[in-house]
Amino acid sequence: MTIEASSTATARRRLRLGMVGGGRGAFIGAVHRIAARLDDRYELVAGALSSDPERALASADDLLIAPDRAYADFADMARMEAARPDCIDVVAIVTPNHLHFPAARAFLAAGIHVICDKPMTRTVAEAEALADLVEKSGLVFVLTHNYTAYPMVRQAKSMVADGVLGKLRLVQVEYPQDWLTTAVEATGSKQAEWRVDPARSGAGGSLGDIGSHAFNLAEYISGLKVETLAADLECFVPGRTLDDNANILMRFAGGAKGMLWCSQVAPGNANALKIRLYGEKGGLEWQQESPNTLLHTPFGEPPRLITRSGPGANAAAAHATRVPSGHPEGYLEGFAQVYADAAELISARLDKRAPDPAALGVPTVHDGVRGVRFIDAAVRSGRANAGWTIV
Amino acid sequence: MTIEASSTATARRRLRLGMVGGGRGAFIGAVHRIAARLDDRYELVAGALSSDPERALASADDLLIAPDRAYADFADMARMEAARPDCIDVVAIVTPNHLHFPAARAFLAAGIHVICDKPMTRTVAEAEALADLVEKSGLVFVLTHNYTAYPMVRQAKSMVADGVLGKLRLVQVEYPQDWLTTAVEATGSKQAEWRVDPARSGAGGSLGDIGSHAFNLAEYISGLKVETLAADLECFVPGRTLDDNANILMRFAGGAKGMLWCSQVAPGNANALKIRLYGEKGGLEWQQESPNTLLHTPFGEPPRLITRSGPGANAAAAHATRVPSGHPEGYLEGFAQVYADAAELISARLDKRAPDPAALGVPTVHDGVRGVRFIDAAVRSGRANAGWTIV
């Protein structure tokens, strides 16, 4: 792949990036910034990094953002940037979930492309409204379902689409973590605090934080839609109101079936997202913590270990990788790929040319709608004693 | 552990073993015989190895069983053995499922101890009737849920009972295979043929063949009972009437939850039984295909690899192992442990002494009843669109 700025045939410049959220003390904001820098197609020039004006300014200063482009309010930022000749090309929204919608709306209205964290919005209504806004605006909207951008995930999606597994029968996905095994939200963890708060997280706990990734990955690789699900939600740690574990059955359009497990109370699991798909002709298995390998199990033949950039790696994987086989890539490179693909889409718009088809694998507002529908359906199913619920 | 005959403090002799089923061409019968031989506490002296008289005789001859103890009918065998001074001490029943009940009944009636394959019976009514018969007889009845006898499974059960994990929250168990991915039953596989036939298998397909093992393992290690389940059954291969895949949600007494997946159509999985348990204080993970290791994940500490006979292995594991750490034991040794424990229980009866408490971990008729209830509940739930059903 091309991993540096000039690769945009377009403008001989980096894209100007703004950021909403991600001030001092935040985690995911820094990840977005590394991701944006890694392939050198962005420069960060503006930010509404915190709603606290002082913190916003200090955070901007940390990042060498000029003081006049350090905003305390995203609405101001959208309006004032739009008025500048060197207006940002794109904004990255990395706030807690409840602000995704209003912020995205503001920047789309200002004609600015958007890269947004997931889950996309708190409610299905907001998600659908946002999809409408994006459609009408003609702007690029990229959702950072970063796990879709690992080379071996791209490879898996491509293999399924090519029929390598035959008709799919089963999609088993799981995403266990352990960091909420005890009530850390009561001991000052900011990360935990907002995630267990319905006002900021929405109706899903583990569902929204990680279940939505698992769901997205299942639909992304399989190319199938989940029609109905039955979700048994649980909140194991006393004092919480949102689920910290969800056991879910899924039925896909076309007859495939699946299970989804997400948990934040499974000791020994750091970030153990794993997916397995089985069809009439073979299977695939991928684990996020060992992302450079994809196990392919053609029925009746020895299992094969396909490694990133190694023998058997396909074009979809090659598009999303930087270094040779045996040189492990990880979480930040996957995240960076979302930014690289977003850069390609945005540059194509700026240059009025068709985007690189390989960049089209990046998740969009429609994936965002699906994710919010998933959370909504799972919460409703959970309240109905795990009754089957349409997604 | 003691791995040879004389270890029975009892009689200075091996136990006399008979077998029902397991003639030429059978698979599991040979496994039972190896298991019985391995620790040298049995000698095989009689058999109704086939219902076809000629095949029964030839099969007995293969095994060096004397012709006068080669029976074509298990009822004859029970009656005639009971009349001999050197009557068998115990019979192993290794037929297809539908014969387990009548055969067990016949030998119990003749005062002969029973080792029986699983699932125990075809119906809950038969299972409960059998439990009654066993209770009244005062005889030993051991069910070969062989996976419970792996040293690391014994260790896991013991650790859970000792509270090492704290109160349990989650039990995730899965048992995927791939050998029924295509319609092999149509191409002359005897093993496949009876397993997909409700008349011989009972109401469960993958449920009975392997799901019952997974369910048993979950209850065995956790020490908890599944109260209700919701089972989404599927028969993916055209022409079958029994499930070849089951996705199941479980709720345990006391509040723990779980998922159970069994499948015989998951390419790349040979016999991939795996269980994970998570409690307030830590987790455990065990995989049948790498049975000599148990992963213990105390919350907030580095995960530990406990190996059979290695540092951290406990007395329950030590009871069930033969060779030092690093010398892998496997399926046959696990199976043999069931026989070794059965020998200990039977010898204790013969000697009128209390059995070795460590041998009491062996599955009994009550586990058999639970297993049949599980299949029955899952089948009923499946017919009710995966509605919650009491086990």
Next chain:
Amino acid sequence: MTIEASSTATARRRLRLGMVGGGRGAFIGAVHRIAARLDDRYELVAGALSSDPERALASADDLLIAPDRAYADFADMARMEAARPDCIDVVAIVTPNHLHFPAARAFLAAGIHVICDKPMTRTVAEAEALADLVEKSGLVFVLTHNYTAYPMVRQAKSMVADGVLGKLRLVQVEYPQDWLTTAVEATGSKQAEWRVDPARSGAGGSLGDIGSHAFNLAEYISGLKVETLAADLECFVPGRTLDDNANILMRFAGGAKGMLWCSQVAPGNANALKIRLYGEKGGLEWQQESPNTLLHTPFGEPPRLITRSGPGANAAAAHATRVPSGHPEGYLEGFAQVYADAAELISARLDKRAPDPAALGVPTVHDGVRGVRFIDAAVRSGRANAGWTIV
């Protein structure tokens, strides 16, 4: 494979087995007995289980051996058994190393087949003398290099012979353990005591105990002979006179090269024998602690996981296995395979027919000579500051 007695087309009976060594408290004797029982082709009927008469008798009694066939002296046993009409067919010699030679000599002289533990003798002179005796006797002599009998090792040997790897370039073998990390021989471990004693072990410490296995495996699978080696021996634990670690370079006939590492002071390694072979067209990797898998890496293609009895397993593997893929076999089954093959060779002699060719993979007196030469060469090289020494 055939896993029961009658499979010897020959005599309608089990082979009569005697044992030298292996009395109460011994480890490897019990392993040999399980191995002999597992496939039901032997019955243990005589023994000189200890040189202490009382212990010999008690040990025999433990094993249900008749008192008149419980000997205190192997020479008596050879002589007296030879005089019986029901003389043993074969003797298993499982003593400390220094007794292998005199015991084997005595039984060969009595016309009795021999199964002998490794390393075969203490000196090269003894080894060569023994090879002569075997040749002249026309009797079967099997050396229990048990690791050669794992199905995946048989498969590897067969693949190399078939040219699957092309011309071999590299053979890397290692066998680390940790049980002698501290001076356990000073704390009453009988196993440790004789192994660190040159009088009973011979000139090699880790070299003899495990290095000889590693060396044998390298020659066995590769089909190549080591011409010269350079051995850097070390005795890390104070008070020992024999090596507890050996780092060795090897040069094979034909130009391949290799490294051999054996250690008994590598914490965390239980019995971690591992071998890798690389040729012009591909590689193979096998680990004793996960013996059911063989990694095949054809150059330029994705690595393949060949599993015992699974897709890609060949006839050589099938000959040495009992249960389907996914049902792990281990150390005892490998050991049992040596006994099964020995039974086939001996039965063929008794029946005056050609042995099953598949049984010819079992190690012989010639492998024993190579092993003793290896120890001798490595010790001499070690004394010469790791100078190149002919094996």
Next chain:
Amino acid sequence: MTIEASSTATARRRLRLGMVGGGRGAFIGAVHRIAARLDDRYELVAGALSSDPERALASADDLLIAPDRAYADFADMARMEAARPDCIDVVAIVTPNHLHFPAARAFLAAGIHVICDKPMTRTVAEAEALADLVEKSGLVFVLTHNYTAYPMVRQAKSMVADGVLGKLRLVQVEYPQDWLTTAVEATGSKQAEWRVDPARSGAGGSLGDIGSHAFNLAEYISGLKVETLAADLECFVPGRTLDDNANILMRFAGGAKGMLWCSQVAPGNANALKIRLYGEKGGLEWQQESPNTLLHTPFGEPPRLITRSGPGANAAAAHATRVPSGHPEGYLEGFAQVYADAAELISARLDKRAPDPAALGVPTVHDGVRGVRFIDAAVRSGRANAGWTIV
């Protein structure tokens, strides 16, 4: 850790970086640039990216380097940059090996800090001369032995230094690859071409390219110096003059011993650097292809899996990581850490303050001298039939 520019307490600016080598078609240059960008402490402003003037200019343009700072000659670049008020702070030298020395000399003479690829020079004389120049200059010289900067490698070094393993006995290191299994240098691979050419690579083939990494890692983690080695070099692929495989014995000061294997003809190995260290009290094992885990095997206790940012990770690891446990980091993050630490050292010089002690783990010119000595000693040993040679 601090992962962004402002973290240099120093100058409120990024360090100005120049690069020698790394033009179009190069591999490692792009890696250095990503590494420099990742933590946002550098901006690339000048380059002598190719010795071909046209290619140099085009390559600079690709990277948005101003034309007046695109040089075709590193000597010109050093001189002209030194004359500018916005002179580069530091240069990265990423050429083939033979140019490292003259380029480094030129920039040191110009008062510019240096980051240099490995192996440092072609000869020991050059290496020592360079060490002198660095000493006299008082400038920062960082060698990109990038594998030392993985968090789990830093952790391992720190654990060994803290005595967690006790006195070290064994250091086993290996670095197999497979990309030179066939004569790719004859088929147009630029990467292969210069590596097999003594004029550009120096006297070592696999020794210089990867053996030097393995050697460095062994000394880096162990804290011990190799005193002597015995190297059996081989050139398996016809037509080559440099080694493509090396089997090496090592003896460390203080009595520890080790083996080093490097190979570029081992099919199935992409970049399989692995190190194991064993002491009186325990062992450590790390593999570059799964870099986020460190296996710690305290003698007599269950092995522990220490994961990057997980329980048991220490301060040395924390210094070198960016994201939480379970979010894999890889090769680029390791490389970036070298740049981050170099930035810290250089900023400290610019600010006239003491550097962050944690940054002092970065490899220096002295490691470079050791690496060249290693290659030299191994080549001499190889010529002397693997005789013991002082490093």
